[in-house]
Amino acid sequence: xxxxxxxxxxxxxxxxxxxxxxxxxxxxxxxxxxxxxxxxxxxxxxxxxxxxxxxxxxxxxxxxxxxxxxxxxxxxxxxxxxxxxxxxxxxxxxxxxxxxxxxxxxxxxxxxxxxxxxxxxxxxxxxxxxxxxxxxxxxxxxxxxxxxxxxxxxxxxxxxxxxxxxxxxxxxxxxxxxxxxxxxxxxxxxxxxxxxxxxxxxxxxxxxxxxxxxxxxxxxxxxxxxxxxxxxxxxxxxxxxxxxxxxxxxxxxxxxxxxxxxxxxxxxxxxxxxxxxxxxxxxxxxxxxxxxxxxxxxxxxxxxxxxxxxxxxxxxxxxxxxxxxxxxxxxxxxxxxxxxxxxxxxxxxxxxxxxxxxxxx
Numbered sequence: 319x320x321x322x323x324x325x326x327x328x329x330x331x332x333x334x335x336x337x338x339x340x341x342x343x344x345x346x347x348x349x350x351x352x353x354x355x356x357x358x359x360x361x362x363x364x365x366x367x368x369x370x371x372x373x374x375x376x377x378x379x380x381x382x383x384x385x386x387x388x389x390x391x392x393x394x395x396x397x398x399x400x401x402x403x404x405x406x407x408x409x410x411x412x413x414x415x416x417x418x419x420x421x422x423x424x425x426x427x428x429x430x431x432x433x434x435x436x437x438x439x440x441x442x443x444x445x446x447x448x449x450x451x452x453x454x455x456x457x458x459x460x461x462x463x464x465x466x467x468x469x470x471x472x473x474x475x476x477x478x479x480x481x482x483x484x485x486x487x488x489x490x491x492x493x494x495x496x497x498x499x500x501x502x503x504x505x506x507x508x509x510x511x512x513x514x515x516x517x518x519x520x521x522x523x524x525x526x527x528x529x530x531x532x533x534x535x536x537x538x539x540x541x542x543x544x545x546x547x548x549x550x551x552x553x554x555x556x557x558x559x560x561x562x563x564x565x566x567x568x569x570x571x572x573x574x575x576x577x578x579x580x581x582x583x584x585x586x587x588x589x590x591x592x593x594x595x596x597x598x599x600x601x602x603x604x605x606x607x608x609x610x611x612x613x614x615x616x617x618x619x620x621x622x623x624x625x626x627x628x629x630x631x632x633x634x635x636x637x638x639x640x641x642x643x644x645x646x647x648x649x650x651x652x653x654x655x656x657x658x659x660x661x662x663x664x665x666x667x668x669x670x671x672x673x674x675x676x677x678x679x
Contacts, residue, residue, distance in 0.1 A: 319408065319409040320408075320538070320539035320540045320542065320543045321539075321540065322507055322508045322509070322510070322511070322513050323407065323408065323505050323506065323507050323508070323513055323538065323539035323540075324505070324506045324508060324513035324514060324516055324517070324520075324536060324537075324538060324539070325367055325503060325504065325505050325506075325536075325537060325538070325539050325542065326503070326504055326517075326520070326533060326534060326535060326536040326537070327501065327502065327503045327504070327534040327535055328348070328501075328502055328504065328524065328531055328532065328533065328534065329500060329501050329531065329532055329534060330344060330499075330500040330501075330502075330528075330531055331500075331530055331531070332497050332500060334528075334530070335497075335500055336495050337495050337496070338487065338496050338498070338499050341497075341499035341500050342422070342487055342499055344527070344528070344531075345363065345401060345499065345502060346419065347527065348523065348524070348527060349361050349363070349401065349402075349403065351523045351527070352504070352506060352520065352523065355506075355516060355519045355520070355523075356519075357508045357509045357510045357515075357516065358506055358507070358508060358509075358516065359507050359508065359509050360403060360406040360407040360506075360507040361403050361407055361504065361505070361506050361507070362400070362401065362402075362403035362404030362405065362406060362407030362408065362504070362505045363400070363401045363403070363404060363502045363503060363504045363505065364398050364399060364400045364401070364404050364484075364502070364503055364505075365398050365399045365400075365498070365501070365502060365503065366398055366503065367503045367505075367542060368408070368470075368472040368542075369471075369472065369473070369474065369475070369542050369543060369545075369546040370542060370545075370546070372396045372398060372472040372473045372480060372482065376394040376395050376396055376397070377394065377395065377396075377397040377452045377483075378392050378393070378394050378452060379392075379393055379394075379395055379397075379435075379439075379450055379451070379452050379483060380392075380450070380451055380452070381439055381440070381448065381449070381450060382448060382449025382450065382451070382460045383449070384439075384440075393435065393438060393439065393481060395435055395481040395482055395483060396472070396473075396480060396481070396482040396483075397452060397482065397483050397485055398472075398482060398484060398485070399484075399485050399486070399487060399498065399499070400417075400430075400484045400485070400486055401486065401487070401502070402416070402417055402418050402419050402421075402422065402486065404484070404505065405430070405467065406507075407505040407506065407507045408505055408507075408539070409507075410467050410468075410470065411467065411468060412430060412465040412466070412467055413446075413465060413466045413467075413468075414430075414446045414463075414464050414465030414466055415428075415464045415465050416430065416464070416465055417429070417430065417464065417486030421486060422486060422487055426462065427459075427460070427461045427462055428461070428462055428464040428486060429450065429461040429462065429463055429464065429483050429484060429485050429486065430463070430464065430465040430466065430467060430483075430484040430486075431445055431450070431463055431465075431466055431467075431482070431483050431484070432466070432467050432468075432469070432470060432479065432480055432481060432482045433466055433467065433468050433469050433479070434469055434478070434479040434480060434481045435481040435482060435483065436463075436466050438481065444466075445463045445466060446463055446464060446465065446466065447462065447463065447464075448462075448463045449461065449462060449463075450462075450463055450483060452483075461483075461485065467484075474546055475543075475546060475547060475550075476547075476550055487499060505539065506520070512538075513538050513539075514536065514537075514538060517533075517536050520533065520536075521533050565651075565652075565655060568652075568655065568656075569655050569656075569658070569659040570659075572608070572611075572612070572655075572656055572659040572660065573659040573660070573662065573663065575611075576604065576608050576659065576660045576663040576664075577662075577663040577666075579663075580604060580663045580664070580666060580667045583667075584667075584670060587600055587667050587670050588670050588671070588672045588673075589672070590603075591670065591672045592672035592673075597668035597669070598668075600664070600667050600668045600670075601664045601665060601667070601668045604660060604663065604664035604667050605657060605660055605661070605664050608656060608657065608659075608660035608664070609653065609656065609657060609660075611656070612652065612653050612656030612657070613653070615652075615656075616649050616652050616653065619652075620645065620649065623645065624640060627640055
């Protein structure tokens with residue numbers, strides 16, 4: 319849930335934070351102070367912001383006690399580092415448990431996997447308690463799965479569900495020199511409508527802790543989602559404009575056809591009125607016949623849509639091409655447009671003078 323979430327990056331100087339423990343200590347204190355800000359309901363952090371590069375790299379993963387068969391493809395999946403609170407900040411539900419700071423202190427090597435990866439590695443069974451690692455099938459340094467998150471799309475919303483292992487820094491060895499926790503992206507969930515209001519307070523906290531740590535690229539998670547969909551949104555806008563123009567041309571074309579038909583039937587309509595047909599009956603006659611033409615056209619269009627459903631599936635997001643609500647609303651719009659385009663010629667037909675029409679015939 320991107321609503322009300324502020325995200326930004328911090329970059330710890332490598333000359334001051336040379337080990338993972340030093341970097342982790344800074345993040346732990348920074349996390350604690352962020353939670354004390356007014357309006358903050360949750361804080362989390364990770365190495366890469368979702369929808370901004372989760373698919374840029376991958377690591378091969380192995381299962382404890384269940385080696386891959388000969389010829390079986392070895393999964394290479396995203397392995398982002400997450401600090402405690404990440405899932406709470408983005409309101410990502412977790413089946414099982416989530417790594418906590420106690421897990422970090424005890425070095426429990428707890429990890430969370432996505433359901434897409436769990437279904438691939440342990441189909442039909444719960445992955446909780448299973449061992450997973452990326453150091454080779456003979457490694458004894460297995461991480462332990464403690465939770466599963468549902469199908470999420472951390473790479474792009476128009477891509478398949480993400481296969482990922484979320485590693486918390488629970489397996490760190492003391493004194494290891496590494497910079498993998500120096501560059502971290504934070505997510506801060508706010509109770510206020512505009513999460514950007516927290517930037518001033520965050521800058522103050524960061525400056526008081528270490529003025530050499532930069533506060534980078536603050537933006538809302540809603541902006542992140544919008545940017546990730548920019549290309550698709552632009553294509554949808556173009557398709558929408560094209561559809562509107564097509565609808566307008568259809569209305570103009572139908573108006574022209576009905577007007578022409580009414581002109582050809584001027585004598586017939588005049589005779590009908592001379593024999594007692596009222597103006598209301600003439601209007602209804604023209605509208606009903608026009609509606610039948612529209613129904614035939616809509617039926618042909620519906621059949622073409624269903625035939626092209628596989629192609630449409632690749633350009634619409636979480637909307638089935640055969641969705642009854644979508645198809646029904648489109649059909650209703652087309653029929654209403656057809657009737658509106660036929661109304662003016664129908665009213666013109668109702669004003670035909672029977673005498674003039676019969677003399678013209």
